[in-house]
Amino acid sequence: xxxxxxxxxxHLTCWNCPAxxxxxxxxxxxxxxxxxxxxxxxxxxxxxxxMAECKRRPELGLFDPMSITFEECPQWQWTSNGYMLKNMxxxxxxxxxxxxxxxxxxxxxxxxxxxxxxNFARRVWVMEQGADTVVxxxxxxxxxxxxxxxxxxxxxxxxxxxxxxxxxxEFIQDVRPESIVHYAECPSAPFSMIDAEHAIEVQRNxxxxxxxxxxxxxxxxxxxxxxxxxxxxxxxxxLTGRPLFEGMFPADAVLHWDDREWSMxxxxxxxxxxxxxxxSKVQDTFNVYEACKYWWLRSYDVMQGVIYGVHTTQLAxxxxxxxxxxxxxxxxxxxxxxxxxxxxxxxxxxxxSGEQVxxxxxxxxxxxxxxxxIVAPPEPGQYGVVNQMSGYFSIHxxxxxxxxxxxxxxxxxxxxxxxxxxxxxxxxxxxxPIYEKLSNEFGFEPQVSPEEEIYRMFELLTxxxxxxxxxxxxxxxxxxxxxxxxxxxVETIEILEEEPAGMSGDGHKPKHPIPSxxxxxxxxx
Amino acid sequence: xxxxxxxxxxxxxxxxxxxxxxxxxEFWASWCPPCKMMEPTLANLADEYNGRFRVAKINxxxxxxxxxxxxILGIPTLIVFNAGQDKGRRVGAQSRDQLLALLEETHxxxxxxxxxxxxxxxxxxxxxxxxxxxxxxxxxxALGYVD
Numbered sequence: 001x002x003x004x005x006x007x008x009x010x011h012l013t014c015w016n017c018p019a020x021x022x023x024x025x026x027x028x029x030x031x032x033x034x035x036x037x038x039x040x041x042x043x044x045x046x047x048x049x050x051m052a053e054c055k056r057r058p059e060l061g062l063f064d065p066m067s068i069t070f071e072e073c074p075q076w077q078w079t080s081n082g083y084m085l086k087n088m089x090x091x092x093x094x095x096x097x098x099x100x101x102x103x104x105x106x107x108x109x110x111x112x113x114x115x116x117x118x119n120f121a122r123r124v125w126v127m128e129q130g131a132d133t134v135v136x137x138x139x140x141x142x143x144x145x146x147x148x149x150x151x152x153x154x155x156x157x158x159x160x161x162x163x164x165x166x167x168x169x170e171f172i173q174d175v176r177p178e179s180i181v182h183y184a185e186c187p188s189a190p191f192s193m194i195d196a197e198h199a200i201e202v203q204r205n206x207x208x209x210x211x212x213x214x215x216x217x218x219x220x221x222x223x224x225x226x227x228x229x230x231x232x233x234x235x236x237x238x239l240t241g242r243p244l245f246e247g248m249f250p251a252d253a254v255l256h257w258d259d260r261e262w263s264m265x266x267x268x269x270x271x272x273x274x275x276x277x278x279x280s281k282v283q284d285t286f287n288v289y290e291a292c293k294y295w296w297l298r299s300y301d302v303m304q305g306v307i308y309g310v311h312t313t314q315l316a317x318x319x320x321x322x323x324x325x326x327x328x329x330x331x332x333x334x335x336x337x338x339x340x341x342x343x344x345x346x347x348x349x350x351x352x353s354g355e356q357v358x359x360x361x362x363x364x365x366x367x368x369x370x371x372x373x374i375v376a377p378p379e380p381g382q383y384g385v386v387n388q389m390s391g392y393f394s395i396h397x398x399x400x401x402x403x404x405x406x407x408x409x410x411x412x413x414x415x416x417x418x419x420x421x422x423x424x425x426x427x428x429x430x431x432x433p434i435y436e437k438l439s440n441e442f443g444f445e446p447q448v449s450p451e452e453e454i455y456r457m458f459e460l461l462t463x464x465x466x467x468x469x470x471x472x473x474x475x476x477x478x479x480x481x482x483x484x485x486x487x488x489x490v491e492t493i494e495i496l497e498e499e500p501a502g503m504s505g506d507g508h509k510p511k512h513p514i515p516s517x518x519x520x521x522x523x524x525x
Numbered sequence: 526x527x528x529x530x531x532x533x534x535x536x537x538x539x540x541x542x543x544x545x546x547x548x549x550x551e552f553w554a555s556w557c558p559p560c561k562m563m564e565p566t567l568a569n570l571a572d573e574y575n576g577r578f579r580v581a582k583i584n585x586x587x588x589x590x591x592x593x594x595x596x597i598l599g600i601p602t603l604i605v606f607n608a609g610q611d612k613g614r615r616v617g618a619q620s621r622d623q624l625l626a627l628l629e630e631t632h633x634x635x636x637x638x639x640x641x642x643x644x645x646x647x648x649x650x651x652x653x654x655x656x657x658x659x660x661x662x663x664x665x666x667a668l669g670y671v672d
Contacts, residue, residue: 015555031557031600031617050586066587248558251566254620265566265618266559296556381556 007082008443009376010071016377018178018223019075019085020052020065031266079110081368082375082443090374091177092116093162093213094184095155096123096140099229099307099366101323103181105314106367107374108153115156115175117168117184121205122324122331125191131328131476134340134469135310135460138320146320153314162209169216176221179374182228184209185284189233189275189423190481191330199276206280207287214291225377226288226299227370232359232387232433234282234303236272241430245269246437247285247301247385274425275483292383299382300373304366305359305389308335309453310460312364323363325461328476334358335450337477338399339457340470342406342414347495349478352421354396357431359389362453365446372442387435390446398450403498405454410462415498420490422482529567530581534588540581547578547607547633549624552585552597559618560601566621578633605631 014020052065056075070076076083090107094100095116108114118140126132138146140157147153156175160167162184172180185206186192192202210228217224235244245253251265268289271282291297315323326332327340338348361369369388378384393401396416403414421427438444461470480489532540532550541548551567553560571580585592585600595604595611604614605627612631615623628634 031554031559033599064587066584248562251559251562251618252620254622261620261623263559263618263620263623265562265620266557267618293556379555381554382561383558384561 007071007078008372008441009076009082010069012070012376014052014054014063014065014068014073016379017054017065017070017073017076017085018088018221018225018377019056020054020223022065022223022380023051023053023062079375081110081371084111084375085178087111087113088179088374089113089115089175089177090179090181091172091175092181092183094118094122094182095157096120096143097183097187098122098324098326099363100181100183101137101143102312102315102363103183103367103370104155105147105151105153105321106312107371108147108155109151109314110371112374113156114153115158115171115177117158117160117162117171119159119161121161121186125186125188126326126328126331129191129328129330129476131326131330131473132469133324134327134466134473135322135325136319136465136469137322137324142320146318150318150321151314162213163205165212165216168213169220172216172220177224178221179225179227179377180213180217180221181370181374182210182213182226185229185280186277187229187231188330189277190479192275192277192280193483194330194481195485202277203280203283206277207283210284211287214287214297217297218291218295222295222297223380224298225374226297227373228284228288228299228301230285230301230303230385231278231281232303232305232389233274233278234271234285235269236274237357237426237429237431238270238272239426239429241432243432243434244387245434246387247303274423289383292381296381298378298380299384300378301383301385302370302373303385303387305361305387305392306333306335307361307363307366308333308450309363309448309457311448311453311456312367327470327473329479329481332477334395335360335398335402335454336457338402339406339454339461341474341477342402342412343458343461343467344470344474345413346474346477347415347417347492348399348402349417349419349490350395350399351419351423351479351490352425353427354399354418355394355428356425357392357394357429358398359387359392359433359435360398360450361389362446362448362450364448364453365390365444368447369438369442369444372438372444376442384437386437386442387433388438389433389435391450392431392433393450401450402454405451405458407498409455410458416496418493418496419478420493422479422484422486422490424483529564529571530579532581532583532588532591534583534591537583537588537591540579541606542609544579544606546576547605547612547628547631549578549580549628549633550604550606551580551582552592552595552600552602552604553582554585554600557600563601563618566619566624570621570624578628603627605633607631607633 051062054060070083075086090112092100095104096118104114158171186202192199249264249267251263253264255262273279273282288299292299327337341348399416406412406414567580599616602616605612615627
């Protein structure tokens with residue numbers, strides 16, 4: 001760790017810092033809205049400017065919020081993840097979940113003051129389907145005790161449903177978080193496609209939960225940042241091959257029509273959600289975007305690729321600190337499911353052609369991203385979007401990766417099968433995601449390759465008691481929820497022949513974007 | 526990457542109005558997505574045209590008097606200043622080509638000797654500009670005529 005590398009947030013100022021109160025005239029208006037009202041209120045000779053008061057250093061009095069940088073402020077201290085606000089208070093909504101619990105321990109170990117809420121809905125949703133996490137997890141009371149005892153991490157937890165606005169508001173008022181990580185959503189596309197009840201439950205929890213939260217933040221901690229989890233699935237996979245920009249078009253993306261041109265800069269890119277769950281995330285996107293516009297809330301929308309993995313140092317410190325690991329058709333993400341299938345000898349199930357391409361990010365890398373975002377808060381009114389992924393692969397390539405590690409390192413006879421695709425989605429499509437901001441602006445560097453993390457997953461999941469859980473849960477892996485509304489187990493189309501070593505894609509960084517011309521090649525399927 | 530100069534009301538006169546070269550000024554706000562997306566385009570222009578015109582930005586919320594003085598009705602507003610005068614403006618996100626068009630309309634680029642102006646044939650033939658000289662030298666070096 002050297003101090004010579006410039007930290008990604010060194011140049012940010014109190015304008016970004018959650019420890020300030022903006023005093024003076026704050027004028028909420030849209031980009032094209034006149035400032036006449038503002039001018040009228042000021043009068044000709046008025047001296048009203050936006051000034052700041054620091055809640056941590058009241059002795060500074062009123063000052064220009066852009067005059068002190070994080071690098072200069074004694075409250076912001078150098079760390080390997082960037083300057084960090086001393087004992088920064090971070091509240092994690094959905095702290096009992098796969099990501100929430102992992103982040104709580106991760107941040108706690110870095111010296112953040114972590115608080116969180118959960119209503120254990122994820123445990124209920126999974127168990128309601130007859131499934132369960134295959135890595136055993138402790139109940140929250142034990143998790144909190146062990147975190148404190150083994151890792152010295154003190155987490156301020158309250159059992160609250162995000163929909164209980166008065167309880168949530170009270171807790172937020174009490175803790176006054178400086179950053180709020182919003183993981184309290186149902187993260188499953190197939191779960192939202194089971195039937196009307198599930199679609200409604202997912203949209204109610206996600207959309208209304210987030211909408212209520214925005215009002216609470218406005219009324220209690222408007223200077224706090226909201227890191228809201230979105231998904232790459234919000235964009236869909238446009239067949240035109242248009243790049244998947246980070247939420248908004250760059251200024252040099254131009255619309256040509258009728259011999260005229262317009263810059264699309266700053267306009268939301270089209271969204272094309274692929275399930276009722278994804279629709280809920282798109283609706284959230286717009287609600288958060290509007291709240292930033294109307295009330296100067298500050299938000300990063302984190303468009304996460306498909307997440308996978310089991311490991312961080314903090315999770316591995318004690319079996320009672322492990323995070324959940326779902327492998328069922330509803331909550332198991334693709335690599336997680338593949339590894340479980342490889343261990344119990346079910347041919348890995350790729351849906352349809354397996355040519356669908358997805359952006360990915362490992363658990364530990366996702367934690368690094370979140371930390372770097374937390375310490376570089378958005379500016380007042382800023383709705384920022386990052387595509388959080390470290391590479392992308394076709395589902396077939398992913399299956400081959402898992403199969404290779406299973407065969408070569410763990411001596412497992414892994415096979416891959418194609419099954420009917422229960423989803424309504426393009427089998428073959430161009431894919432050119434843009435994911436530059438996290439590395440260019442936030443200093444993110446992926447630390448773990450898919451192969452390394454897959455290896456760690458095999459190591460953990462092949463332990464006898466976990467292998468046994470997977471065997472008990474294996475019937476929930478094969479999908480039976482069809483986007484059409486059918487409920488029947490998908491049929492195997494074919495078992496694929498083993499690919500010779502070194503044939504399928506490797507490398508952590510993406511290869512060339514998949515161009516739309518490739519669609520011209522007739523599929524052999 | 527080029528530097529976008531950060532202006533305030535206190536240095537506006539010195540850095541913009543008294544500037545010896547033209548200045549492209551963006552009035553921006555942190556809540557304005559198009560302003561954020563203009564940043565790389567502006568930085569590239571600052572880099573590419575370094576020394577020929579400057580690129581600067583001023584926060585309209587933090588500097589309301591300047592915003593009022595220049596009648597900023599929408600954000601972002603991009604104004605070209607030359608010799609202390611407001612020469613022309615655009616409102617809303619602009620592509621690189623649109624900004625270059627603005628700089629041409631306001632004679633910032635056309636007034637530059639080696640950009641888009643069309644010098645007379647004689648002057649073109651007679652005058653070897655420094656970068657051309659370097660190119661010729663490079664060519665001669667490649668042919669082995671000079672060391």
